Amino acid sequence: MSTTDGPMLNARVVAMSAVVAAAVTVSTMVSIPVGIGYLNFGEVVIYTAAFLFGGVVGGLGGGVGAAAADVILGYGMFAPVTFVAKGIEGFIVGRLAGDSIRSKAIAVAAGAPFMIAAYVLTVAYLEGIPLAIPELAIDILQAVVGFAVALPLSRSLQSRLPELQ
Incomplete structure (x- = not known):
């Protein structure tokens, strides 16, 4: 179910992106402490x-939803970085992911580094290099957990959701 064969933006794509953005916002706001920081569930969504x-919904929904969570949670200074980082991440993952587990793993391996690099560099710049090290670890963990949960979740949802074309 991807938008790669149809028009980039149509009413269904925009509507689904809005639904995904809302889900990303909520899932990003739900976090659990893990020794070195907090793990949220935004990457899962x-x-x-x-x-x-596909990439358009993954990018728009991911970027807008995660940035909205930053603003709501009081981290507005990170919202522009988040919008770009999560937007690029979601777009790349959606454009590269095929039906196989391997292609999805490759897609995440290609998309996640944009999110990871954006946050690590931002934290290093704003808060110093020592705090960027745990940021690197938590971002990698978040990508791995996101992939591990999204894989079976997307498989179970695939036959229940409409095509976007």
């Missing part, structure tokens, strides 16, 4: 949406 609906 971004990767799931990218696998199911």
Whole structure:
């Protein structure tokens, strides 16, 4: 279910992107402490949406939703970085992911580094290099957990959701 064969933007793509953005916002706001920081579930929704609906929905929904969560949670200074980082990540994952587990893993391996690099560099610049090290670890963990949960979730949802073309 991807938008690669149809028009880039149509009413269904825009509507699904809005639904995904809302889900990304909520899932990003749900976090659990893990020794070195907090793990949220935004990547789960971004990767799931990218696998199911392609790069446009993954990118728009991921970027807008995660940036909205930053603003709501009081981290507005990170919202522009988040919008770009999660947007590029979701777009790349959605454009590259095929039906196989291997292609999805490759897609995440190609998309996640944009998110990881954006956050690590931003934290290094704003808060110093020592704080960028745990940021690197938590971002890698978030990408791995996001992939591990999105893979079976997207497979279970695939036959239940509409095509976007």
